[in-house]
Amino acid sequence: MNLILLFKEDFVGSSKRVRISGRRYEHIISIHRVSAGDELCVGLADGKIGTGKVTSLGDGFLEMDVILTKDPPTPLAATLVLALPRPIVLRRIILTAASMGVKKIFLIGSARVEKSYWQSPALKDPTIREQLILGLEQAKDTVMPQVMLRKLFKPFVEDELPSIIKSTLAITAHPESPEACPRAVAGPVTLAVGPEGGFVPYETDKLREAGFSLVNMGERILRVETAIPALLSRLF
Amino acid sequence: MNLILLFKEDFVGSSKRVRISGRRYEHIISIHRVSAGDELCVGLADGKIGTGKVTSLGDGFLEMDVILTKDPPTPLAATLVLALPRPIVLRRIILTAASMGVKKIFLIGSARVEKSYWQSPALKDPTIREQLILGLEQAKDTVMPQVMLRKLFKPFVEDELPSIIKSTLAITAHPESPEACPRAVAGPVTLAVGPEGGFVPYETDKLREAGFSLVNMGERILRVETAIPALLSRLF
Numbered sequence: 001m002n003l004i005l006l007f008k009e010d011f012v013g014s015s016k017r018v019r020i021s022g023r024r025y026e027h028i029i030s031i032h033r034v035s036a037g038d039e040l041c042v043g044l045a046d047g048k049i050g051t052g053k054v055t056s057l058g059d060g061f062l063e064m065d066v067i068l069t070k071d072p073p074t075p076l077a078a079t080l081v082l083a084l085p086r087p088i089v090l091r092r093i094i095l096t097a098a099s100m101g102v103k104k105i106f107l108i109g110s111a112r113v114e115k116s117y118w119q120s121p122a123l124k125d126p127t128i129r130e131q132l133i134l135g136l137e138q139a140k141d142t143v144m145p146q147v148m149l150r151k152l153f154k155p156f157v158e159d160e161l162p163s164i165i166k167s168t169l170a171i172t173a174h175p176e177s178p179e180a181c182p183r184a185v186a187g188p189v190t191l192a193v194g195p196e197g198g199f200v201p202y203e204t205d206k207l208r209e210a211g212f213s214l215v216n217m218g219e220r221i222l223r224v225e226t227a228i229p230a231l232l233s234r235l236f
Numbered sequence: 237m238n239l240i241l242l243f244k245e246d247f248v249g250s251s252k253r254v255r256i257s258g259r260r261y262e263h264i265i266s267i268h269r270v271s272a273g274d275e276l277c278v279g280l281a282d283g284k285i286g287t288g289k290v291t292s293l294g295d296g297f298l299e300m301d302v303i304l305t306k307d308p309p310t311p312l313a314a315t316l317v318l319a320l321p322r323p324i325v326l327r328r329i330i331l332t333a334a335s336m337g338v339k340k341i342f343l344i345g346s347a348r349v350e351k352s353y354w355q356s357p358a359l360k361d362p363t364i365r366e367q368l369i370l371g372l373e374q375a376k377d378t379v380m381p382q383v384m385l386r387k388l389f390k391p392f393v394e395d396e397l398p399s400i401i402k403s404t405l406a407i408t409a410h411p412e413s414p415e416a417c418p419r420a421v422a423g424p425v426t427l428a429v430g431p432e433g434g435f436v437p438y439e440t441d442k443l444r445e446a447g448f449s450l451v452n453m454g455e456r457i458l459r460v461e462t463a464i465p466a467l468l469s470r471l472f
Contacts, residue, residue, distance in 0.1 A: 096459075096462050099458055099459065100458070138459055218337075219376070220335060221238050221375055222375065223331075226335060229463075229466040230336070234470060
């Protein structure tokens with residue numbers, strides 16, 4: 001936790017005093033090992049970043065006076081369209097994408113996505129939110145990303161995707177494409193990433209029809225959780 | 237498993253017949269669901285890539301006739317010098333680095349590496365080898381990477397590192413560096429990556445003395461397992 005993410009409901013009494021308990025408190029105590037008077041990097045969800053000075057340590061909570069002065073990092077101009085991964089991998093990917101500054105993630109169905117994944121607790125709002133928060137805390141960011149679920153590939157790609165990719169560079173990674181993934185692009189990007197095993201030909205055809213270019217990241221086939229930071233880092 | 241990695245000891249009788257059991261057999265049966273006559277992508281460890289045609293399925297094993305014709309992908313010209321991560325993360329990182337084509341990894345001590353990590357079963361030869369194999373199988377590569385352990389930071393950096401970085405671009409990621417990580421470099425790279433929390437100032441000073449430049453990957457602080465694919469993908 002490189003930044004303690006604060007929420008409106010953490011504020012008590014005055015406009016600058018917060019009271020923290022639960023996971024964040026445990027982390028601050030066990031990892032940062034703070035005493036009264038110590039300062040921590042804090043940020044208000046969807047707001048500014050600053051410092052929190054510990055004013056008191058209670059039994060299971062601590063209080064800080066916070067000063068918020070600095071804007072969070074600029075969001076990555078990337079929309080991620082991701083075939084729903086295995087639940088255990090999904091958690092890490094949500095955290096990774098949030099830590100890299102992605103603010104919009106669509107989790108979509110695909111022929112190679114197992115139907116059972118849609119029932120996973122990893123897809124419940126509080127679980128996704130937790131991973132997003134961990135990602136923001138890691139990256140010292142405050143802007144909460146949005147995660148949207150779209151179980152059906154075809155209606156999503158036909159009806160919704162065209163307006164999502166408007167005025168963006170729309171690409172999808174495909175090991176067999178002869179075109180290399182572009183580097184350091186200037187404008188916004190919509191990046192579609194298939195499941196392990198890749199999008200099936202019908203799906204890459206539909207993505208192409210919708211306006212996507214297929215690009216490769218070299219000869220090697222990467223796992224989704226490796227491909228996402230690799231692609232984002234090359235594109236931005 | 238996008239490629240079944242074969243070893244000399246898999247060959248039976250003739251020079252082209254292999255017998256596979258254990259993890260690879262289980263995977264081929266449960267995921268690829270092969271029948272006799274099916275062809276799979278195979279590669280010989282440190283050798284060529286080709287196809288294996290299933291000749292027979294036994295009880296707990298299968299046999300294939302293999303033809304090996306194609307060279308493996310070109311290795312990434314990268315040596316990774318990595319502060320030993322937490323054991324659970326180490327496994328994933330070894331797999332990731334192998335899948336991206338890194339062939340030389342030094343795991344080193346650092347002030348922020350917990351001493352107990354050096355006792356972890358994740359550091360045992362067979363465990364590291366297993367992750368390397370999984371990485372190669374993922375990426376359709378055959379060239380086994382080397383992983384070397386160097387528990388003591390100072391003698392490694394003073395005595396060994398200068399010859400390792402010779403004729404390479406030696407860089408280490410540091411969020412506070414004003415210099416951005418270079419893109420698409422032409423020659424070989426030695427990439428040093430600190431522990432969570434980063435190298436301490438003494439260590440970055442020692443790396444600088446040894447010839448390393450400090451570079452940043454943007455404002456955001458990434459987890460080591462995210463930083464490695466992000467750095468490699470930007471550098472190559």
